[in-house]
Amino acid sequence: MDVENRLKQDRDRYSLALIQGEAVLARSVISEALSRNTSHARILLEILAPSLIKIGELWHEGVINVAQEHLATTITMETMDFLRDTVAPRSNLGVRAVVTPVEGDQHNIGARMIADFLHMDGWDVDFLGSGTPAGDLVDFAQSRGADLVALSSTLPEFLPNVEAVADRIHRLPPTRPKLLLGGGALEMTNEDAEIFGCDAVASNILEAVSVARSLVGLTQAKPTLEEQLASIGRKINATRTSRKMTQQQLADASGLERTYISLIENGRQNLTIEAALKIANALEVSTSDLLSQP
Ligand code: B12
Missing domain, CATH: 1.10.260.40 (lambda repressor-like DNA-binding domains)
Known part of the structure; x- marks a missing residue:
């Protein structure tokens, strides 16, 4: 079976495990994918993310309820913990990122994905699981010596909270952390980075790693x-x-x-x-x- 069909099969099996609430089965699908040398990036973006979107569709159609959706989300978070334990980051880049969903937004899996991609790229990463008030977030980033704050916003109504973070960050000395924004909310707006006071927006996670490197003055990664x-x-x-x-x-x-x-x-x-x-x-x-x- 070729790579794409095998990946599709993994995606179908993983989605089914989420729908059935079978954490052990979900883990074994991912273990098998890893044993076939499927990259972490492909597992995250081509198995986990689409499976959650499918869960969203089924929830929307009333096929599964909120409890089943919560379990699917929890299983995926656990799967991501497991995956992160098996990652060998490229190298230690000596840069730190604080990653979080924007305040008010409960969707934290996209933020966790960007955290994991930066970790794989060799960043030190503090992932704050839930949205944090702007003042506390910026104080924390400053105290950790962060080079980057990456915000994820899934819902457009929370974009004003991005501006609150930007406002605080711009009050810091010029060595301040850079601010990167991404997430589904951006698909629903044509605004660019300056509008939200961010240093950059990224439309997808692979692009985000390269944008993040540029923001902190690192050269682009050479492929392994x-x-x-x-x-x-x-x-x-x-x-x-x-x-x-x-x-x-x-x-x-x-x-x-x-x-x-x-x-x-x-x-x-x-x-x-x-x-x-x-x-x-x-x-x-x-x-x-x-x-x-x-
Ligand atoms: C799980 C889920 C929830 C869970 C979240 C649990 C959790 N811990 O995350 C719960 C139940 C809490 C929830 C609540 C709500 N949800 Co919801 N949810 C989803 C669901 C099913 C999956 C989201 C997910 O994890 N996707 C997988 C991740 C990996 O994808 P992602 O977040 O899009 O991230 C990708 C990119 O956006 C990007 N990215 C993300 N962040 C960042 C950051 C950077 C810097 C970069 C570069 C890239 C990047 O990279 C990721 C990988 O490609 C989606 C369905 C869907 N189509 O996505 C709906 C969905 C997002 N939810 C939706 C809605 C409407 C809600 C509620 C308002 C429902 C309600 N009426 O209460 C509430 C809002 C609560 C709140 N205040 O936030 C809508 C949003 C529609 C919209 N755009 O306005 C969706 C699309 C469902 C739908 N079809 O209607 N939700």
Whole structure:
């Protein structure tokens, strides 16, 4: 089974575990995904996040009730604790972020995700689980020597509370923490960062890590070997499926073993230049397209 179908299967199984309130099953789906070297980023963004959105839809349709939704949220928070324990951050960057939902907003999983992505990138992170009053938040960030405060706002009605934080932060000396804003509320407004007094807004979590680095004056991360191999695998998988080729057909056309193709597509094979050339030729793309940085 190829990577995308396997991921879809994981997503369906994880969603079902949430609907049934089966924490052990949910954990085992994620353990299996990890054992197949699925990246933490993909598990968070392509299994956990869409499963919660599905829970939201079912709740909206009256198929599940608030108690079931609460359990699904709790199971996902526990899953995120488990995932974080298995992460090896890239390196210690020597920068600190305070991450929190904006005051009033009870949605804290998006904030927790940004906290985890920064942690994976090598930041020291203080995740405050619930919205904190502006004064206390800014005092805390200052006392922790934070370089960044990242706020998540899911509901637009709490955006004025972002401005309250910005107002406090701007009263600090110039070495103040930078303020980053993200979350669903921004999809419902065309306003830009300055309107809320923030230093930047980010529309998604992957972008946020790069924006956060720029804000505190760090260079952008170089991809690790694992990330590079995963990216090559995804490109080969996407190109092969867009050409409606099976793994066996690609193996035959490139003169490689099907199992070798499967390992490459799963990002688990450090492929040779010769293999990259054969696959590129069989897929009729250039090797530079396949090997370009993620
Ligand atoms: C779980 C949930 C709840 C739980 C929250 C529990 C918890 N601990 O988080 C509870 C029950 C408390 C809740 C309450 C409410 N909820 Co609610 N909830 C959801 C649900 C089902 C899942 C949210 C979630 O965790 N998603 C998964 C995370 C990972 O996604 P995310 O938050 O969008 O984050 C992503 C991005 O936005 C981004 N991101 C997030 N933060 C940040 C920050 C930065 C810096 C960056 C860069 C990116 C970023 O990255 C994440 C990954 O891609 C959604 C359904 C949905 N479609 O999302 C509704 C939903 C968000 N809720 C909604 C509503 C209306 C409410 C209530 C007003 C309902 C009510 N009438 O009481 C209340 C509001 C309470 C309050 N004061 O906040 C609506 C919002 C509609 C809107 N946009 O106005 C939704 C969309 C449901 C719906 N379809 O109607 N909710």
